[in-house]
Amino acid sequence: MTAAPNTDTTANGGGRYTFDNSSPAAVRQVRLLAEILDGHSTDVLARSGVESGWNCLDLGTGLGSVARWLADQVSPAGRVVAIDADPRHVATHELIDVRTGDVTTLDLGEGVYDLVHARLLLMHLTQREQVLRRAVAALKPGGVLVVSDWDCTHLDEMLLRGPVGLAEPFVAFQRALVGLAEDNGASPSWAYRVPVAMRDAGLVDVEAEVHNRLWSGGEAGCLLHASNSRQMEPALIARGVSVEQLETLRSGMDDPDTLAWSYPMVTSVGRRAED
Template sequence: MSTTLPPSDRPLDGPYPFDNDSPHSAGHHLSLEQALDPLTLGHLADAGVTRGAHCLEVGSGAGSVAHALTRLVAPGGTVTATDVKPGRIAPAPGLVVLTHDIVNDPLPEARYDVVVARLVLQHLPERREVLRRLARALVPGGLIQIDEFDTSTEHCLLAPAPDDARLYDRFTAAKADLMRAAGGDPAWGRHVPADLLAAGFTALDIRPHVLLRAPGRPALGLQLHHLTHFAPGLLDAGFTPSELDRLRAVMNDPGFAAVTGVLHSVQARRPA
């Protein structure tokens, strides 16, 4: 049985909005780490992920979850962090970093005790087949955790003026449309439990989370980075440069507040 993943230098098909080569990527990953790592890692720790476990993180980005996992499973455990562009993942003891395309590159069979994928599969049209591949990569009884948003309830709560609230809601709707045009499903979070069951997993543990977007909150930093990442597509969709400038000003206004969509953190087991 193979225990290594052959690297792939082939990029993902289609435009990916959060490319690791983007000049905004470092700030985007920092906002993700600050906003979501406590939820992701808390769920894993509560499931008993501890020393000696062999883990796989798919789509590791800048590697904050992978690095935290190496500390959870040391000594004796290992973490394999994969990404199509893993250059932002710093080396660490017990961490293997690999260039890997989860849709097309092979995975070893029955190799990992834990598999983690956060905000990755929603971008892949082949997400359900990927779940079946991840099931085969787990040892019998192994744990998978999928963290994904359902952005259909990403509403503005407070804004300096009613027109600002309408502009923000228009932005979140346009952002979802751009993700769908790139092959993603921004509402997939609510389908994760059913898709895990369909892929053969059992023993689901579902934890929904909603975060506040307000000045000084990491979840707002994430949305501000989304505004930057999606700016070219938003302009193509009919937004004006002045509207994008106004959106940034509105989100930084002390009178602004919004909620994220629901982050569904879902764990399941490969049947023993």
């Protein structure tokens, strides 16, 4: 069975988070996301200078894999706070304080953290710029904010090659999925605006980079689409995607001859000025 979308109206500040973290399909989803993205995320975080003794905040922690990597870097004297609306997938760790909460209302503190990280979170929030400003306020002077979100505005360009008949179902699925996210308050184009939002919030030394790679069928980047299609099947069908199109999509995402790009991930880094 495929789980219905989350109907928790507190998940993103008055909207609905598109995916349901409590569904059986969510376990596979968060693991695939970690496999796709953790290498990029930890590379950027390593370059940010994270070191032993730092206090870090991981917003929308998901599987908690980045929080665990941070915990290894800040050991033995540092700490990591990992926040998620539903942190059931986060494994326990002696240096990680896992907290359940809505980041749009939760008190993040003032001048507490050396680093704040948020991946695939702000694009889903209707109050994204307000949360970003609160994340900035939570930084110590000299602290670093790292924000990563997908750009979902080039859906027609993602599939390079696949079995005959895959192209139309693939694009139909992508448009329907992104449309559902937009209905729930997400912004497909927010990622490219983050550097400006960071500067407007007072951060300095703002930089950004775009990360993407090509995936073959059967690899994590393709399997994520199949996983999402199963988790969101009722909502996708209600939006006009047929069962036959979903089946074609899933078969294509497992075909080793398929070649598809991920959504481009835009990662922006800014630093709070020293007082």
